[in-house]
Amino acid sequence: MDWATLCVIWFALEGVLLTGYAILDGFDLGVGILHPFVARTNDERRVAMNSIGPLWDGNEVWLVTFGGALFAAFPEAYATVFSGFYSAFMLLLFALIFRAVSMEFRSKVATPRWRRFWDWSFFGGSALATLLFGVAVGNAILGIPLDQRGNFTGTLLDQLRPYPLLVGAMTVALFAMHGGLFLYLKTEGAFQERLRDWMWRSWGLFLVGYMLATMYTLALVPRATANFEHWPWAAAVVVVNVLAVANIPRCLHWGRPGQAFVSSCVTIATLTLLFGLALYPNLVTASNDPAASVTIFSAASSPKTLTIMLIIALVGMPFVIAYTAIVYWTFRGKVRLDEHSY
């Protein structure tokens, strides 16, 4: 297989890993964001945490693998992104560690103060991590200043412009909605009834952010839409995306939460796909000089490495899908608190 094809394949595979991560960790981050608002009693909060208890760890592995694969397939982009967004990544790490630890330690001591502390740190870690992912996507679309070697030359303020923050806020609302839909499927009774309102609210918030971000992108970020002029078929993705967003309230209204959750997954997948289409062939856009952009071709590893990794991915992926399926099957259905729960 020729090298350029391998580069495109790996760009697509990175997209698959990112989509998998966004859909899977999206709902457990969303549960973290939503839970202090929807869950009132201690048992309800435990139900919320246990709905993702056996799953979040595996979901985060998608991010780890995304990072590892970026390192291997596009080392130049890995180096540019991770060192350029240094402070953001450090905050992200702190947020993810705190989130993980909160779930583990909340149940260790039975005082209300201890639990309240970990509840809010679970919320804070989830919300901050989600916000940072959104900000990163916004910055990737806008571009950041790079030197000829691909090193970031701006300051932290260059990464906190209105557009990335808007995308960040939209992502928080999106994951909150996604998490709410997931939690609705895992709960029953009064708790589930309360979730219904929050699903509507987070959908509304997401819709506002979605429309603002779309208008901003169309009006002020020409680079984001340039590719769509070459590829008319990409309009189909936009249509699917809009239909998926619109289908969520329809399903909620007709009492089909499962379908609503699937629509939410499709929304996330198509948004990620649109992000990839807007970005191609860049991995990191240089805002100062288009020629300095890190593209999939300037960032890629040698054909040999890309081929070896493709073999590794083809061998490994069926296993990954099998374990994921076994775990989700074993822990299917409504959450029941038992002796192994948080």
Next chain:
Amino acid sequence: MDAVLLARLQFALTIAFHYIFPPLTIGMGVVMVFLEGRYLATGDRVYEIAARFWTRIFALNFAIGVATGIVMEFQFGTNWAAYSRFVGDVFGSALAAEGIFAFFLESGFLALLVFGWDRISPRMHFFSTCMVALGSVFSSVWIVVANSWQQTPAGHHVVPVLRDGRPLLIDGHPVLRAEIVDFWALILNPSSVHRLVHVWIGAFILGAFFIMSISAYYLLRGRYLEFAKRSFAGALLFATLASLAAVVSGHFQARGVYRYQPAKLAAFEAHYRTGPGDLSLLGLPDDAAETIHFNLAIPGGLSFLVHDDFDEPVIGLDRFRRSDRPPVLLSFASYHIMIGLGMLFIALSVTAAVLHWRRRLYETRWLLWVFVFAVVGPVLANELGWVSAEVGRQPWVVHPPVEWTEQGDLAVGPDGVVEYDESLGLRTADAASPSVDASQVLASIVGFGAIYLALLAVWLYVLDSKIRHGPEPLEPPGGTGRADVLAAAARLQDHSGSLTGADGAR
């Protein structure tokens, strides 16, 4: 302070903390497979109690290992961008393979292991335990292979980075990177196998000492005696075999180091001048005077270890430019303390094994007390092993090759010192991220310092409460009706559970 030094400190801090946990999970995983396998084979419930108890402790260690491990993966890019660009083509595939083959395996089956006791069959549960143990062993393979490639690179070539078919020039110099030529030569580079075996042995020793520590505590307190005796005896077997194996593996590894990184071995032994070498057991190296103060040494011992001959010369640090030498004091101290601890493990485990054979072990209270605290030793030994491996590689992050003449002497330049081919290696000083300044690194060190201290405190707290709580008594089998319900209710009351297994969770 200088950004490179801070980045090194941050790496040292985060890896040192992280590396408490993976060897524990690797070592404990093997023991859990053994215990649960015995339970399936014999149906003896003491084994089930033991397996359940150690699974909960395992999960606690695993959770912190994962949380701190994500940091390591990101850190290559955040702090060491220049390094990532240089090694990405060879290093990245190992890391990606680790993600696909090891992390998914571990995290998927861990959920079944911890939350699945009552949801899946005992056989499936045993299978999950095997898979988690296998996953933790796999994860060590890829990262050690990648690190070994930095020590003894092979299976690659260094070529200019191309842009649109032409070499990329920065300030008129071509930018270089390493690319794979032969995948298997890269994976099986000269130090991979020796180092991997040594890392596993270190992990087995730690896992075994960890289990013996907790079991010894129960034996001394007179609690859960049957459980504690079986756990202790099983772990003692692993500890004795592994401690003895460590010496053999260490010996072969040292010879490999001499062949491929002679400056590193010279720094380990503070062997300043080329010539017959003594084996220092204790001492304080002095770089300025190029000697070892308070030296207690076996004459000719180093020559014997390297060449099987007490008189043959060993290459010393004088064959290397000062700027090409590793820091001697730190290399020497970490290496020697590690070996000293290794000898201590042999002494302890052999003594305990002999007493066990004479059926006096569980009455020898002083030795049990020693074992309660001895677990600190393997933690330290594992850490110091890595300190010597990494500090001894300095000033390189990717070590360039050395040449040997036909006569078995080190090839040197006209000045009488080794002329490394700079283009084939990468100096640590050139490996950091150009776009990250010292204040950013300092801020994140402070952040990690605080978070890790808190994590350590909580880990010790939870571990302590778990040990106090002890293994779960199981309801008597075959009970019917009311008794069964009561037993189940009682169990529900005091049973703990979560990924780390909580106490008093309700």
